[in-house]
């Protein structure tokens with residue numbers, strides 16, 4: 528039986544930990560069991576119950592305090608993640624061998640982890656070896672996406688993660704509840720945008736001829752990969768959260784192998800036809 532994993536990734540502060548706690552609560556309300564593993568060795572605040580925490584293995588503070596290493600916060604984090612990659616058996620032990628489990632991995636926000644460092648790809652390979660179907664959930668803060676050149680930069684980061692991880696990816700715009708009604712209207716065109724229209728953006732910031740040419744080349748590339756869709760995520764909107772979850776479930780084929788539960792057969796003797804008949808007459 529397959530197992531399911533969401534790798535929750537994205538730039539610092541984009542809402543990864545909040546996404547995880549919102550999803551756990553949503554799953555609970557649907558009677559589904561979803562668990563979270565914290566993979567951020569520098570995490571201090573999160574409000575979901577953790578199944579496992581990378582800080583049991585290694586902590587950034589300890590690495591930074593080590594006189595022989597002398598790392599700052601970012602170098603320290605990279606060191607921790609490399610240490611984690613050399614100790615995947617810690618994760619294997621923690622995960623055990625449970626059929627049908629559904630795990631969210633709350634990852635750190637350093638973007639280099641998803642663009643050129645090998646750690647996250649190594650994690651994906653390991654999870655796949657352990658029969659997980661893995662989906663990347665790339666989060667970007669909607670407040671940084673309301674202008675076309677910022678949007679293109681966000682898409683490039685998402686594309687870079689998708690190419691380096693080689694797994695299905697769902698892109699999400701977070702913190703939609705913080706947008707003004709005007710900005711909400713404005714952002715609609717970025718959720719499923721036409722990159723060729725975006726090329727014709729005549730805003731002042733794209734004035735230089737060379738810059739325009741470069742923007743056109745990038746828009747063409749993004750369009751070639753056809754991966755410019757974003758789903759809006761508003762943590763206060765249950766219906767919207769459900770749509771996001773359905774997209775993710777679809778991309779990892781969650782539920783296709785679940786056993787069909789037969790309805791409990793009613794015992795003939797348990798049926799009291801007189802009561803049923805009486806009910807029908809009353810109604």
Ligand SMILES: Nc1nc2c(ncn2[C@@H]2O[C@H](COP(=O)(O)OP(=O)(O)OP(=O)(O)O)[C@@H](O)[C@H]2O)c(=O)[nH]1
Pocket residue numbers: 538539540541542543544545546567634635636637701702703704705760761762
């Ligand atoms: N209003 C609102 N605030 C949000 C939402 N998502 C996140 N935030 C806030 O944004 C800040 C950062 O959120 P986190 O969930 O910690 O972001 P993160 O991506 O885990 O951050 P790092 O782990 O540091 O990279 C917190 O103050 C959250 O309360 C959202 O959907 N709506």
Ligand SMILES: [Mg+2]
Pocket residue numbers: 543544545567570633634
């Ligand atoms: Mg976090």
